[in-house]
Amino acid sequence: MGATEWVSIGVATLAALIAILNTFMTNNLKKKSDKNNLQLSEKIAELNIESNDKQRIIEHIAAQRIEWINTIRKHFVEFNSQTAKAHFDYSNLYRIDKTPDLEGLGWSILKEIRFSQLYLNENELVTRKLIELMFDVRSKLNHKNYDVKHYNSDLSNILFLQNVILKSEWRRVKEEIEKGESLRSERVKEIFDEVAKESNEGLYNFLIKSDD
Helix, strand or coil: CCHHHHHHHHHHHHHHHHHHHHHHHHHHHHHHHHHHHHHHHHHHHHHHHHHHHHHHHHHHHHHHHHHHHHHHHHHHHHHHHHHHHHHHHHHCCCCCCCCCCHHHHHHHHHHHHHHHHHHCCCCCHHHHHHHHHHHHHHHHCCCCCCCHHHHHHHHHHHHHHHHHHHHHHHHHHHHHHHHCCCCCHHHHHHHHHHHHHHHCHHHHHHHHHHHC
């Protein structure tokens, strides 16, 4: 066999080896790529599961908070109606034939204040101010000089704070659902300030900002 033939055989053998090597390397890279893709897919699936679980938890908490908002609203309404009735009865105490159950009304009003203390967070300024005003109104109801003008002024302040609490909590729920996470305490305070300013900036400055 001549040198030329040996060279041809060598070239063919080398080409075959290169082809085999390329095939091996390609298959190896494909296996690594498939493995990496599988790991990435598994990680994405895990993150999706975690994200879905987290979202479900947030939605569950939001549903409970909505129920809480509706409950505290009922107690606000009851307090307001009971104080209005008590004020009317005290104001007309000596002009009506039937003596009203003022003691019973007093206890009913106190019960609603206690409910508010249980349901609300007194670490928040708006809540502290509201509870303070609720107790203040109850203590003044049997004063002869506590006329309609003063009562209506106090009631307006109470209604303002009640609305700030309810509207702020609704806004808080909406943001938590959208973001899929609980809000930081700093953001919650910002929401209360925003809602208070939007509702009545004058009362915000008088009742909240002045004590902040």
